[in-house]
Amino acid sequence: MRVMGIDYGDKRVGVAVSDPLMLTAQGVCTLENTGGKRLFEAIRDLIADYEVTTVVVGLPKNMNNTMGERAERTMAFVERLGTYTDADIVLSDERLTTVEAHGYLNEMNVRGAKRKAVVDTVAATLILENYLRSKKG
Numbered sequence: 001m002r003v004m005g006i007d008y009g010d011k012r013v014g015v016a017v018s019d020p021l022m023l024t025a026q027g028v029c030t031l032e033n034t035g036g037k038r039l040f041e042a043i044r045d046l047i048a049d050y051e052v053t054t055v056v057v058g059l060p061k062n063m064n065n066t067m068g069e070r071a072e073r074t075m076a077f078v079e080r081l082g083t084y085t086d087a088d089i090v091l092s093d094e095r096l097t098t099v100e101a102h103g104y105l106n107e108m109n110v111r112g113a114k115r116k117a118v119v120d121t122v123a124a125t126l127i128l129e130n131y132l133r134s135k136k137g
Contacts (some may be wrong), residue, residue, distance in 0.1 A: 003051040004087075005128025006043070007097065007120050008077050009033060014120030015043070016128045017050045022135070025128035027121035044084040055087050058094030058127040091132050097123045 002027050007014035028050075042111045047055065057078050058081055060070040067075075078089055101122040110118065 001026070001053045002050050003054045003056060003128060003131065004047060005092075005124045005126075005131065006055060006057045007094070007123035008057060008072070008074050008129055009120055012120045013039065014122070014124030015046060016125040017046075017052065022132055025125045025132060027118070027125045030117060030120045040081060040084045043081065047085050047087050052087050054133040055085070055089045056092050056128055056133065057081075057089060058097055058123070059091040060094055060133070063095060090131075092127055093134060094123070094127050095097065097126045097130075099113060100126055 001022070002020060003018040005014075005016040005018075005025060005030075011033055013031045015030055015031060016025045027133060028046065031039055033039055043055075057074065059074055060068075062068045062071075078091065082089055085100070093108055097117070101119050104122055106127075116123050
């Protein structure tokens with residue numbers, strides 16, 4: 001049993017998975033978001049390949065805890081994803097996760113095209129790490 005973390009974006013979707021003991025999170029990939037069923041099929045296939053039972057999707061709330069346009073688009077994504085999988089889907093507050101991911105990549109001196117390719121996967125990993133930490137109590 002594993003947990004998957006997803007950082008949903010208009011252009012790219014970052015994906016991370018936990019280890020089987022659900023102690024650590026590892027980045028898997030960044031998928032292009034073409035808006036079509038190909039994205040959902042790719043996520044469904046990853047869920048099956050990694051035997052994922054729970055999918056954690058980052059919910060980009062505003063800093064004042066309100067739901068803006070980004071959060072509404074994420075909710076629509078979650079609703080559609082639910083038609084492609086039987087895995088439980090939970091939402092996790094992801095405020096500042098992308099900022100944290102950029103900070104991490106700055107520390108690692110990752111720049112340019114490389115950075116663009118991995119920032120969403122790093123953000124998905126951070127979303128998943130936060131979720132796993134919250135479950136340890």
